[in-house]
Amino acid sequence: MISNSVKYTPEGGRIEIRISEESGMQMEDRTGVLKDGEIVYKFVIEDTGIGMSEEYLPHIFEEFTRERTSTESKVVGTGLGLPIVKALVDLMGGKIEVSSKLGEGTKTTILLPLTPSEKKQPDGKQKQEEKDRLLELLKGKRVLLAEDNELNAEIAVTILEEDGLKVEWARDGVQCLDILKKMPEDYYDVILMDIQMPNMDGYEATRRIRCIQNARSAVPIVAMTANAFDENKKKAYDAGMNGYIAKPIDAKVVFSTLGEILL
16 A cells, blocks of 8 residues: 555655554454454555545556556556555455545554553664674684676675685585585585585585585585576475575574574
8 A cells, every 4th residue: 555655756745654563443344343452553544645536436456446646647557456465465364445535645544452462572782782692603614605797706705704704615516516626525514505506506506415435425405596486496395405694684583593503
């Protein structure tokens, strides 16, 4: 809904978002009743955009429908956004109401029953302390990075070395295997393995490492790839990998993944 407000509000317009905790009485006319512990939250998105006509409003949640004014605004769309929003709100047991006036703007009100989390959320100081503890435990770990793209390799090396890990770079699967075999069996703590590399890809390199007849075969291997589909993950694990990091790499994800595997 916010995205729609941004799309259909001309430059110089206004978009206002308000969130508040409401009384459960406002949900009485919805299907079902509030469950124990649920709290109703109201989300209001109001803009001064192009708006919609009164004639079109009854049809806004119908699939593949768009008012002529929205198509004239040159904004690309399928007419599925609002029906999907309505379906999600219904699935969550909520309510959605839209009011609008052509040329003046649109106001959307969403009521959702939500259950407060019982888990205490860590504050900023606690999160930083947890990160510091993780980095202290990972400091000094030896990483063999297999990555054919020089820029990607430079970014990964910088992220890891800035926080105390020791990194060596192999430019493809063949070089990764050669470097691994030349060093002592327990030299590397983990291999970060790109999937798509020339000469030998990450899958094949991993399979060959797992066939080595010594302790090197057990080194943890984490895939690093832009292919983040489930079939790619399955293929990585089937090849013998221990973890999976999607590109572009996020330092927080890298360190949390390394922590899960190495600590």
